[in-house]
Amino acid sequence: QVQLVESGGGLVQAGGSLRLSCAASGRTFRSYTMGWFRQAPGKERDFVAAISWSGGNTYYVDSVKGRFTISRDTAKNTVFLQMNSLKPEDTAVYYCAASYGRSWPNLKRYEYDYWGQGTQVTVSS
Numbered sequence: 001q002v003q004l005v006e007s008g009g010g011l012v013q014a015g016g017s018l019r020l021s022c023a024a025s026g027r028t029f030r031s032y033t034m035g036w037f038r039q040a041p042g043k044e045r046d047f048v049a050a051i052s053w054s055g056g057n058t059y060y061v062d063s064v065k066g067r068f069t070i071s072r073d074t075a076k077n078t079v080f081l082q083m084n085s086l087k088p089e090d091t092a093v094y095y096c097a098a099s100y101g102r103s104w105p106n107l108k109r110y111e112y113d114y115w116g117q118g119t120q121v122t123v124s125s
Contacts, residue, residue: 002026002114004096009119012086016123020081022096022116033099033106034079036070038092038121045095047107051079059105064090086123093118 008020022034035050049060049070058070069082079096097112106112 002032002098002100004098004114004116006094006096006116006119009094009121011122011124013124014086014088016086017082017084018086018121019083020094020096020119020121022079022081024077024079024096024098026114031100033102033104033111034070034072035097035099035106035112036079036081037095037097037109037112038090039095039118040092043092045109047109048094049081050099050106052104057104059107083121086121088123088125090121091123092121094121 003025005023012018033050033052036048037045038048039045047061051058051070051072067085071080095118096116098114099106099112102111
């Protein structure tokens, strides 16, 4: 079993910054791709960013390129999502997820095996 716990969400003004954290525990964590997804009210849960633990690759959805950065601290089994220049359309519940045994890149919800409970990010105008 892999357990994921998100933290760092909150309320921020447009143009501000926020850093989300996802602490992971469980077996074979280093073999997982870690991803961030987000879901706004009434919308699908969409891919945001992913990082490959074995290869150090990263991938971002176009709408966050240049603003968001995904990173990892392998010693602490933690992944981060640094969000800068936040916009109201970034408002959503953000979820971290772990994908095991699939080829990079991992961009689809069905590719992920474990999910956190989510953390709310609200960006005000």
